[in-house]
Amino acid sequence: MKNKIIITATICLLSFASFAQNTNDFFLKADSFFKEYVVNGKVDYSKINADQAQLDEVLSLAEGITVSKNDANVYQAFWINAYNLSVIKGIMDNYPLNSPLDKKGFFDKTPHALGGKNITLNDIENKLLREAFKDARFHFVLVCGAIGCPPLISKAYLPKTLNNQMTKQTKVAINGSFLKVNVKKLRVEASQIMEWYKGDFTMNGKNEIDFINLYRTEKIPADYKLSYFPYNWKTNAL
Numbered sequence: 333m334k335n336k337i338i339i340t341a342t343i344c345l346l347s348f349a350s351f352a353q354n355t356n357d358f359f360l361k362a363d364s365f366f367k368e369y370v371v372n373g374k375v376d377y378s379k380i381n382a383d384q385a386q387l388d389e390v391l392s393l394a395e396g397i398t399v400s401k402n403d404a405n406v407y408q409a410f411w412i413n414a415y416n417l418s419v420i421k422g423i424m425d426n427y428p429l430n431s432p433l434d435k436k437g438f439f440d441k442t443p444h445a446l447g448g449k450n451i452t453l454n455d456i457e458n459k460l461l462r463e464a465f466k467d468a469r470f471h472f473v474l475v476c477g478a479i480g481c482p483p484l485i486s487k488a489y490l491p492k493t494l495n496n497q498m499t500k501q502t503k504v505a506i507n508g509s510f511l512k513v514n515v516k517k518l519r520v521e522a523s524q525i526m527e528w529y530k531g532d533f534t535m536n537g538k539n540e541i542d543f544i545n546l547y548r549t550e551k552i553p554a555d556y557k558l559s560y561f562p563y564n565w566k567t568n569a570l
Contacts, residue, residue, distance in 0.1 A: 373483025
């Protein structure tokens with residue numbers, strides 16, 4: 333009996349060590365990839381097209397990793413990076429692409445082998461992340477490959493720094509191109525993201541202006557009228 337317990341414990345430890353090594357390798361290689369090919373929020377697709385080996389390598393790692401919601405930071409960081417990498421892969425598979433919408437089913441039909449699943453980009457965003465964690469900050473770190481998206485950072489999202497990274501990117505967007513403020517007309521225009529996912533920004537009895545002011549340096553007065561400006565679906569190419 334004692335020997336069985338020792339063997340079982342050893343197997344568990346080896347499995348954990350293997351998992352930790354795989355996830356660490358994934359985050360390291362994802363970080364290296366983003367640093368190499370992302371500049372000021374834009375992606376150097378032409379450079380990736382010349383040699384896709386680095387992209388294929390990190391996505392190959394992602395295919396064999398299984399993460400659990402019980403370790404929320406690892407889970408969220410993995411799926412955020414996996415989503416952003418898969419958007420880039422989808423654009424490269426159809427390169428050159430003027431807009432991700434030019435490829436039918438880009439978000440809702442094309443499967444990606446990630447985390448032991450065959451899954452679409454929409455399902456990563458809506459089922460694995462938004463539905464599970466109810467956090468509007470996902471909209472500022474999941475980058476759909478278009479100029480209208482918040483900027484892609486030139487590093488990976490990491491479990492230890494995830495919360496700070498998500499808050500930082502939300503602040504960057506809210507204090508940047510996500511909003512257009514007209515003081516004379518007492519009006520603020522927001523990205524259509526806020527219109528499409530209104531429920532995410534109005535949880536717990538709050539409204540959109542309340543959410544904006546959580547992250548905006550120069551607060552928006554409560555009496556400002558909110559509208560939305562058109563989304564730019566042109567590819568976020570460098």
